[in-house]
Amino acid sequence: MSDQQETGPTMRRLSQLESVVLWNRARQIKRELKQGVKKPYREVIDISWGDPQGGGIKPLSFVRQVLAACHYPQLLNSDKLPEDVRQRAERLLKECAGRSTGSYTATQGIPYIVKGISEFITRRDGGVPSFPNNIYISSGSQWSLQNIFIILVNSMSAVKTGVLTPVPCYDKVNMSIRELGGVTIPYYLHEDQGWELQIEELNRALESAKGVCNPVALYVMNPGNPTGQVQTRKSIQEVIQFASEKKLFLLADEVYQECIYGEKSEFVSYKKVLAEMGPPISETVELASFHSASKGLIGECGLRGGYVELVNVDPAVMEYIYKLFSTDSCASVPGQIALNLMTHPPQPGDPSYSLYNEETQLIQTTLIHNVRRVFEVLNSVPGFSCQPVEGGGFAFPRLHLPLNAIHKAKEAGMQPDEFYCVRLLEESGLLVNPGWNFEQKEGTSHFRMNIMIKEETLEGVLRRLVSFHTKFMKEFS
Amino acid sequence: MSDQQETGPTMRRLSQLESVVLWNRARQIKRELKQGVKKPYREVIDISWGDPQGGGIKPLSFVRQVLAACHYPQLLNSDKLPEDVRQRAERLLKECAGRSTGSYTATQGIPYIVKGISEFITRRDGGVPSFPNNIYISSGSQWSLQNIFIILVNSMSAVKTGVLTPVPCYDKVNMSIRELGGVTIPYYLHEDQGWELQIEELNRALESAKGVCNPVALYVMNPGNPTGQVQTRKSIQEVIQFASEKKLFLLADEVYQECIYGEKSEFVSYKKVLAEMGPPISETVELASFHSASKGLIGECGLRGGYVELVNVDPAVMEYIYKLFSTDSCASVPGQIALNLMTHPPQPGDPSYSLYNEETQLIQTTLIHNVRRVFEVLNSVPGFSCQPVEGGGFAFPRLHLPLNAIHKAKEAGMQPDEFYCVRLLEESGLLVNPGWNFEQKEGTSHFRMNIMIKEETLEGVLRRLVSFHTKFMKEFS
Numbered sequence: 009m010s011d012q013q014e015t016g017p018t019m020r021r022l023s024q025l026e027s028v029v030l031w032n033r034a035r036q037i038k039r040e041l042k043q044g045v046k047k048p049y050r051e052v053i054d055i056s057w058g059d060p061q062g063g064g065i066k067p068l069s070f071v072r073q074v075l076a077a078c079h080y081p082q083l084l085n086s087d088k089l090p091e092d093v094r095q096r097a098e099r100l101l102k103e104c105a106g107r108s109t110g111s112y113t114a115t116q117g118i119p120y121i122v123k124g125i126s127e128f129i130t131r132r133d134g135g136v137p138s139f140p141n142n143i144y145i146s147s148g149s150q151w152s153l154q155n156i157f158i159i160l161v162n163s164m165s166a167v168k169t170g171v172l173t174p175v176p177c178y179d180k181v182n183m184s185i186r187e188l189g190g191v192t193i194p195y196y197l198h199e200d201q202g203w204e205l206q207i208e209e210l211n212r213a214l215e216s217a218k219g220v221c222n223p224v225a226l227y228v229m230n231p232g233n234p235t236g237q238v239q240t241r242k243s244i245q246e247v248i249q250f251a252s253e254k255k256l257f258l259l260a261d262e263v264y265q266e267c268i269y270g271e272k273s274e275f276v277s278y279k280k281v282l283a284e285m286g287p288p289i290s291e292t293v294e295l296a297s298f299h300s301a302s303k304g305l306i307g308e309c310g311l312r313g314g315y316v317e318l319v320n321v322d323p324a325v326m327e328y329i330y331k332l333f334s335t336d337s338c339a340s341v342p343g344q345i346a347l348n349l350m351t352h353p354p355q356p357g358d359p360s361y362s363l364y365n366e367e368t369q370l371i372q373t374t375l376i377h378n379v380r381r382v383f384e385v386l387n388s389v390p391g392f393s394c395q396p397v398e399g400g401g402f403a404f405p406r407l408h409l410p411l412n413a414i415h416k417a418k419e420a421g422m423q424p425d426e427f428y429c430v431r432l433l434e435e436s437g438l439l440v441n442p443g444w445n446f447e448q449k450e451g452t453s454h455f456r457m458n459i460m461i462k463e464e465t466l467e468g469v470l471r472r473l474v475s476f477h478t479k480f481m482k483e484f485s
Numbered sequence: 486m487s488d489q490q491e492t493g494p495t496m497r498r499l500s501q502l503e504s505v506v507l508w509n510r511a512r513q514i515k516r517e518l519k520q521g522v523k524k525p526y527r528e529v530i531d532i533s534w535g536d537p538q539g540g541g542i543k544p545l546s547f548v549r550q551v552l553a554a555c556h557y558p559q560l561l562n563s564d565k566l567p568e569d570v571r572q573r574a575e576r577l578l579k580e581c582a583g584r585s586t587g588s589y590t591a592t593q594g595i596p597y598i599v600k601g602i603s604e605f606i607t608r609r610d611g612g613v614p615s616f617p618n619n620i621y622i623s624s625g626s627q628w629s630l631q632n633i634f635i636i637l638v639n640s641m642s643a644v645k646t647g648v649l650t651p652v653p654c655y656d657k658v659n660m661s662i663r664e665l666g667g668v669t670i671p672y673y674l675h676e677d678q679g680w681e682l683q684i685e686e687l688n689r690a691l692e693s694a695k696g697v698c699n700p701v702a703l704y705v706m707n708p709g710n711p712t713g714q715v716q717t718r719k720s721i722q723e724v725i726q727f728a729s730e731k732k733l734f735l736l737a738d739e740v741y742q743e744c745i746y747g748e749k750s751e752f753v754s755y756k757k758v759l760a761e762m763g764p765p766i767s768e769t770v771e772l773a774s775f776h777s778a779s780k781g782l783i784g785e786c787g788l789r790g791g792y793v794e795l796v797n798v799d800p801a802v803m804e805y806i807y808k809l810f811s812t813d814s815c816a817s818v819p820g821q822i823a824l825n826l827m828t829h830p831p832q833p834g835d836p837s838y839s840l841y842n843e844e845t846q847l848i849q850t851t852l853i854h855n856v857r858r859v860f861e862v863l864n865s866v867p868g869f870s871c872q873p874v875e876g877g878g879f880a881f882p883r884l885h886l887p888l889n890a891i892h893k894a895k896e897a898g899m900q901p902d903e904f905y906c907v908r909l910l911e912e913s914g915l916l917v918n919p920g921w922n923f924e925q926k927e928g929t930s931h932f933r934m935n936i937m938i939k940e941e942t943l944e945g946v947l948r949r950l951v952s953f954h955t956k957f958m959k960e961f962s
Contacts, residue, residue: 062582105539
């Protein structure tokens with residue numbers, strides 16, 4: 009399913025490059041604006057990535073104070089930092105070799121932090137036990153995911169290894185699988201049903217792989233990126249049942265677990281549902297669950313802290329996983345610290361609690377406001393339709409483009425939504441991510457937009473978007 | 486050359502696990518000491534890793550101050566931080582999306598920092614040009630190395646891909662190649678000649694690969710880990726000539742480039758020598774050179790900042806490299822900041838210069854002192870021989886073990902040097918890394934010890950080592 013070329017020894021497989029044109033052009037426009045070139049806008053707003061702090065969301069003071077004190081322990085003597093900040097920094101430094109964030113840590117992460125993560129998981133899952141030995145911290149959850157793919161994708165076998173991945177899907181997932189010589193088996197989320205994951209579709213996808221590849225794993229993302237969908241407990245049960253029957257390794261990407269907006273939505277972890285299903289399923293289905301400090305209310309993308317928890321994985325494979333993770337010396341220590349602060353935030357009564365609570369509430373309120381506004385505004389404009397965003401960091405509105413625009417895109421050698429996004433960037437300075445980067449259903453057009461941004465930024469985004477869209481639709485209708 | 490097993494879909498290749506027994510035991514001993522168990526020592530000294538700050542070397546104040554201010558910009562208003570620290574932090578924050586270290590960056594790294602690295606390289610290499618587009622920052626140089634291996638190792642071809650790697654070699658290098666389905670082709674460094682790299686040995690190794698694999702690349706490490714050897718310009722010329730003749734991609738691991746101790750030794754980069762050799766070689770040999778903020782005088786292992794510079798690599802491959810790096814969102818921002826501070830330290834006249842100069846001089850003096858002490862002490866004790874450490878972060882002394890000890894090790898199911906190291910740990914609380922982890926020459930025994938530690942720690946290490954060694958040799962002679 010991926011294009012391949014061979015051009016000498018340094019070249020392994022060159023699969024289709026994602027559209028970088030758009031981002032290159034955005035950089036160029038930014039330079040032009042700096043040089044004083046006149047445009048109908050004063051700055052480019054980039055909402056193509058899921059980057060809350062890049063979108064103006066303020067980092068949490070508690071997190072940044074602890075980080076500063078850990079990096080520069082002289083600050084521990086300053087009474088300008090709250091007592092609990094200094095205590096936490098002290099505690100964390102005690103766990104670092106040489107009391108320094110500049111030291112390597114154990115392969116799985118600083119044991120104290122790993123243990124803290126397992127406590128967090130147990131608490132989250134209402135007592136389902138979690139064992140530190142099954143947890144690996146990495147510099148971002150993507151690195152953990154890549155490692156699990158390395159294990160799953162048997163590039164040495166004659167028949168290629170297949171992994172079921174959703175459509176639409178966060179682009180780097182499919183990329184990782186293919187780079188390793190694996191095949192992605194697309195299953196389509198049902199857009200009109202709020203991007204629901206349907207078991208009959210998983211069955212269809214698995215059938216389609218017959219004779220093409222050897223399916224070994226199923227990748228799910230809940231809450232979804234780019235879809236914003238949140239699975240129900242029942243849906244998760246069905247997926248686990250399916251994985252059990254088909255003997256598939258289950259990869260549950262749950263990095264947006266803190267980001268739930270729908271009134272009726274709640275996050276339930278795959279691990280919890282698996283445990284609830286009881287033996288034999290609860291003891292046999294192999295599960296890797298991913299989480300990250302880049303997402304959620306902490307939103308520390310730049311620090312690179314993620315982890316994977318493994319359940320029911322064969323001890324021999326666990327040894328191999330250890331080894332694979334140890335090929336990198338260790339995860340970023342600032343990222344590890346962020347994970348500790350995410351899993352053990354200030355508690356009522358702590359000096360930092362009130363500010364922490366205020367800041368996280370504000371972020372929560374902003375995100376809930378944003379997903380409502382996007383839903384309302386986009387669904388009120390002809391040519392747009394947008395499913396409710398129940399969770400996650402993005403909206404993924406559908407574009408109903410006029411045939412003329414589709415023809416024009418083809419002439420320009422672009423996908424329709426790429427064409428739309430390039431024009432949007434040029435004319436309104438708004439950078440969004442075209443749907444074709446997410447391998448949407450053939451014949452549909454979308455774009456992904458980051459909703460983890462300041463309210464006032466979002467208002468500006470919607471104004472630019474609606475104004476451009478109306479003009480665009482008129483031009484091509 | 487690697488053991489392989491297949492045990493179901495989740496299991497790809499399980500190659501021999503490195504000795505983790507020793508590190509597990511060390512952790513256990515630490516716990517026992519905490520619980521008050523009586524031992525002939527009060528604490529475990531771990532010099533098995535190349536971790537300066539873990540070994541008590543103080544981080545550079547300038548680095549930590551800038552990091553603290555970047556993470557917690559309120560500090561920018563504090564006059565307790567020097568003016569140049571605040572200016573640098575301001576400058577770096579300006580380059581972060583949303584003025585935050587918590588934002589994602591471009592795939593290659595923050596453009597300002599990447600450009601700064603290319604300026605550093607140009608300066609280092611006496612004007613040989615370096616282009617930002619050829620540089621990729623990653624969360625540690627190991628990740629860059631792994632990515633280049635992914636490109637080189639064609640796990641889909643019928644004939645396995647081979648990479649020439651030195652013996653002894655930093656263990657994670659061979660591990661990475663094998664995990665990806667490649668084959669390592671060992672070339673032996675000449676221990677008695679100060680671990681010299683000899684061209685006839687490269688020729689022999691390449692010949693030995695005939696019929697076994699398809700050799701595509703040559704990995705060199707200069708200064709050497711674990712050997713401490715520093716290549717001369719002539720030696721580098723010979724290696725480049727060899728790579729050119731044999732059409733091998735050259736991987737030059739130069740992360741210890743700042744750590745030079747020998748009076749007659751100097752670091753010359755592969756890139757500089759390549760440029761000096763002129764066309765056609767200078768324009769055809771494909772080179773990847775690696776550097777890191779984990780090593781050198783900055784020694785910030787925990788922040789995870791490394792980079793690779795690519796030279797003469799085909800543009801189509803460069804596109805593929807871009808894509809591969811983009812499967813991880815970006816490198817750790819604290820690691821990127823560390824790279825900026827490493828490549829652009831304070832200059833004479835800057836407020837931080839005098840302290841910076843004092844601190845780096847102290848580290849430099851400590852390291853030079855340490856390598857001399859290790860050389861003197863170990864070579865004065867029967868049963869040890871140690872080549873001069875000209876550079877890098879380690880000594881790799883040879884153990885001349887009595888036959889009785891070798892038999893005893895065999896009975897215990899261990900390699901002779903592993904047996905020695907386990908006893909050393911048990912009896913003296915000293916944790917070093919057995920030579921067999923570095924795939925030393927058959928029939929020889931060594932261990933690797935970190936020399937980037939405080940002088941007083943080293944004295945304690947040498948005392949424990951000599952005392953144990955003398956007893957051990959007596960017991961088995």
